[in-house]
Amino acid sequence: MSAQSLRHQLLTADKPGRADLLFGYLRAHGNKHYEEEGTQMQHALQCAALATRGRESATLVAAALFHDIGHMLADDPVEANNPTLKDDLHEELGANYLKGIFPEAVLQPIQLHVAAKRYLCTLKPAYYEQLSEASQKSFRLQGGPMSEQEIAAFEQHPFHKAAVKLRGWDDQAKDVNVEHLEIDAFRASVLEALS
């Protein structure tokens, strides 16, 4: 499959086809590490498993599974040349890429999961302390603490609570000793969440 046409294929596929394409992309590109011990695939599966264990909505399970797809797209020389990818910020990139594929209830938590980290770091110093070293480092690169105006704007967002939940799973989903479910365990949730 030419990765060039992934978004086009996604837009033209039916729901089972979309699930197959997205799972195929994660399988093909999820074997990198990105400064954490586990792979992106392990991280995605663990994150989605935490959402599932919390009996969260299918849209939040899908958001958990695909929240870092922007990291994979940014590192993918074919997709990074895609004109729909204007931004190299992984949360923006992932949410923009999945527009028209998933509803806002999936896209917005993905888009806001970095802002949610800044929000939690600003309001709860203990939260910052428990972050992984890589996550503490990226926090500074992502803009550091929020201003009062940024906090107020974040709290007005209709999906900010969903984003904070996703952030919590994201931070926990870095345990390499956890036994991971297969990606197909999340197929029913992804099918339900697709637009």
Ligand SMILES: [Fe+2]
């Ligand atoms: Fe993540």
